Amino acid sequence: MKKLLSSAYLIIFCLTSTLSFGQSRNVLWFDKPAEHFEEAILLGNGKTGATVFGGVSTDQIYLNDATLWSGEPVKADINPEAYKNLPGIREALFKEDYRQADRLNRTLQGKFSESYMPLGTLSINFKQTGEVANYKRQLDINNAVSKLSYDQNGTHFARQYFVSNPDKVMVIKMTASRKGALSFTISFKSQLKYVTAKANKTLIVNGYTPYHVAPDYWREIDPIRFDEKRGTRFSSDIRVKNKGGVVAVSDTSLIVSNADEVILYVSTATSFNGFDKDPAKNGLDNKAIAQKQLDDAALKDYSILYKRHVTDYQRYFKRVDLDLDGGAVIDKPTPERLNAYSTGADDKNLEALYFQYGRYLLISSSRINGVPANLQGIWNPYIRPPWSSNYTMNINVEENYWMAESANLSEMHMPFLTFIGNVAKTGKSTASTFYGINRGWASAHNSDIWATSNPVGEFGKGEPNWANWNMSGAWVVTHLWDHYQYTRDKAFLKSYAYPLMKGAALFCLDWLVKDKQGFLVTAPSTSPENSFKTNDGVKGSTLYGSTADMAMIRECFKQTIAASEELKIDLPFRDSIKAAMKQLYPYQIGKKGNLQEWYYDWEEPDPKHRHQTHLYGLYPGHQITREKTPDLAAAAEKTLQTRGDETTGWSKGWRINLWARLKDGNHAYKMFRELLRFVPPDGAKNINYTAGGGTYPNLLDAHPPFQIDGNFGGAAGVVEMLLQSDGERIMLLPALPDAWKNGTVKGVRARGGFEITMVWKNGRLLKTELLSKNGGNCVLNYQGKDLNLSTRPNHTYKINTNLQVIK
Structure with a gap:
């Protein structure tokens, strides 16, 4: 009788579990455990990151904390007299001695940035053995929860994982269809220095990071340097709450025997206390923080923790929905769907999933002020990660x-x-000591949690084409203006954004010098990670007036002027920028019809180069358009054609947006499909710029290896195909590809403080809803026709296919 009841219970349990998985446009699922990082499921609350492998005999979970880096606050004046070399560099440049300019440019280099660290690996070793059937694991990005289930020896096992932002812990619930079936050991290992201790049903981990880690591409005798008195401290407290069975604790592990149900809590904390505070001497109390987070979470019922997590997450995620009329979701594991898609299969639900997955990743990795998502978001298992994960x-x-x-x-x-x-704070010293500029601030190629702003290269050992570029300050402040344009938050603009924008513009204003023609140019100048070849056969990377530099300065100046006008302040300064803008070296179209990357129309040593920074004025800038600058737009298109479509992951993401800005939705879509090309997982063994980008089985971007920017760039490209805005007009379906004949998008945003919902059929816009958050004038554009609206705050306007407001 007991056996019959047990079998009946198992049938009901399995049926319920199967139904709970289901099919959805917002689900990734797999029919086997992950072997490599690129097959695992990523969870995060913006600070704590967890990479879940979902093994049967052993479940590995890589743990990360967004604030756990090597290093300590930077000494911004590390090369205090570097600026004294500028006259010699400029003299060589204007004598057209590019070899000498490259050599001398190395004197304007400092130390490398630091690296993002792995906290450690949590291992759950199960004692059950036997054949496994009906294995399935999934990530539901609608609620940021991962589930796993399988059958073994007549018992159905299930796990559920999430990382809560409200409660600051990772929570894992384990259940089994048979009483007393859960027996396992939990242990922790880290590549960092650490010790473990025990408390009541709790394993306590405390450790610290190296004070220096050299980039993975850099040969150094002692690349990982520890000192127990230096580096960021970290803690990870792991606690078990069990129903049935017993729990034993040793100094190195938690042992659970014969439990019916287990809830596992993982709390992480670090001593990071700001970019300018020594984490060893003036850090936060990581031990107390980790313990409090754990104690507070453990007092709440699991259902409460779950509800608080889902409610918090969904208030961001559910703002936007995309339906590309994909019909029923293909009932195959995500890697199989991706593989089929790579060979030409139609899977519009996968395309929508990829877009929403990008949004999921940003919510999960970007919630801590001053600590943006890095090259790997917040998920990194390597102590010397690719490109320092910086x-x-x-x-x-x-x-x-x-x-x-x-x-x-x-x-x-x-x-x-x-x-x-x-x-900007460290950048003031960088501007002064490296460039002799005492107004404003500057930043360069690489940075880290310590706000490194100096050009890298290890004091002259780096190649100038990647080490010496110094225009990131002019680039990053455009994000401040963008935030204002979308939110219309004037307090933010006045008190925070404008002073930073002005500082970046001041540096650019003083950095510019006149060339032989009387134009203002940057000197020395590079174009990120690329090189030129002169007519005399000289290959170099140091010139003057690179197109990328000039484009970023134009955008920075233009936006700073607009901000000054918006705030009605700084008229003399505004006029000085306007005067400088008129003298900037203009865009040049080469003899092949391309947009020149360099001051001169030289041949490119690598015409298929992954970077296309000289197209910045097309995207993300707003200087080149089909309508206002048709010649430059045609030249940009020629450049993209020359660069080709075969490139690395993040570069494909950028090219989707570039083609969309050119209103070529079909080419943008071609690049989008190529971004979703299946790349086999290999545990970051293949670091190859020329291998061609794509997507790993867990939908992470393959640079290769994994870089999250491709995910985010691809998601941005989807919006750019459907909606564009420049502060003057909102363009509806400006680059709709033929493949997306029917669809609905809800909740995307346009500059000016507007939210847009659109429905289209057979490639034609049917209806639009516009929610005006702040009121004000708005111009909607569709297929050459404009609709001028004067809107009220928090009012929704319904618009028909003829761009007429429905009363």
Whole structure:
């Protein structure tokens, strides 16, 4: 009789579990455990990151904390007399001696940024053995919860994982269909220095990071340097709450035996106390913080923790919905769907899922002010991660935030926006000591949680094409203006954004010098990570007036002028910028019809180069358009054609947006499909710029290896195909690809403080709803026709296919 009841209970339990998985446009699922990082499920609350492998005999969970980095506050004046080399560099440049200019440019280099650290690995080793059937794990991005279930020896096992922002803990619930079936051991390991201790049903971990970690691409005798008196402290407290069975605790593990149900709580904390505070001497009390988070969470019932987590997450995620009329969701594991899609299958629900997955990743990795999402978001298992997992400021960290405003996640933009204020503080010293500029601030290629702003290269050992670029300050402040344009938050503009924008503009104003023709140019100048080849065969990277530099300065000047006018302040300064703008070296169209990357029309050593920074004025800038600058738009298109479509992951993300700005939705869609090309997982063994980008089985971007900017750039590109705005007009379906014949998008945002919902059929807009958050004038554009609206705050306007307001 007991056996019959047990079997009946198992049938009901399995049926309920199967129904709870279901099919959804917002679900990734897998039919086997992850072997590599690129197959695992990523969870996060913006600070604590968890990478869940979902094993049967052993479940590995990589733990990260957004504030856990190597290093300590920077000494901004590390090369205090570097600026004295500027006259010699400029003299060589204007004598057209580019070899000498490259050599001398190395004198304007400092130390490398620091690296984002892995906190450790939580291992759950199960004692059950036997054949496994009906295995399934999933990530439901509608509620940011992962589930796993399988059958083993007649018992159905299930786990549920989430990382809560309201309660600051990771929670894992484990259940089984048979009483007393849960027996396992929990242990912790880290590549950092650490010790473990025990408390009541709790394993306590305390440790510290290195005070220096060299980049993974850099050869150094002692690349990982620890000192117990230096570095960020960290804690991870792990507690078990069990129903049935017993729990034993040793100094190194938690042992659960014969439990019916287990809830596992994981709390992480660090001593990071700001970019300018020594985390070892003036840090937060990580031990007390981790313990309080754990104690507070453990007092709440699991259902309460779950509800608080889902409610918090969904108030961001559910703002936007995208339906591309994909019909029923294909009932196959995500890797199979991705593989089929790569070979030409139609899967519009996968395309919508990829877009929403980008939004999920941003919510999950960007919630801490001053600590933006890095190259890997917040998920990194390596002590020397690819490219230090830092803030690469010549495209990558900016690309992380391209969709923050348009995809209705403005709050997730704030970690980056507040980080800019930190960089500006160290950047004042960088401007003075490296460039002899005593007004404003500057920042360069790489940064980190300590707001490093100096050009890197290890004091002359780096190649100038990547080490010496110094225009990131002019780039990043455009995000401040964007946030204002989307939110119309004048207090933010006045008290925070404008002073930073002005500081970046001041540096640019004083950095510019006159060339032989009388134009204002930057000198020395580089174009990020690219090189030129002169007509005499000289290959170099140091020139003057690179197109990328000039485009970023134009955008910075233009927006600073607009901000000054909006606030009705700084008229003399505004006039000085306007005067300088008239003298900037203009865009040049080369003999092949391309937009020149360099001051001169030289051949490119690598015409297929992954970077396309000289197209900044097209996107993310607003200087080049089909309507206002058709010649420059045609030249930009020619450049994209020359660059080709085969490129690395983040670069594909950028090219989607560039083609969308050119109103070529079909080419943008082609690039989007290629971004979703299946790339086999390999645990970051393949670091290859030329391998071609794509997507791993868990939908993470393959640079390769994993870089999250491709996910965010691809998601931004989806919005850019459907909606564009420049502060003057809102363009509806400006680059709709033929493949997206029918669809609905809800809740995307336009500059001016507007939310847009659109429905289209057979490629034609049927109806639009516009929610005006702040009121004001608005111009809607569709297929060459404009609708001028004077809107009221918090009022919704319904508009028909002929751009007429429905009364």
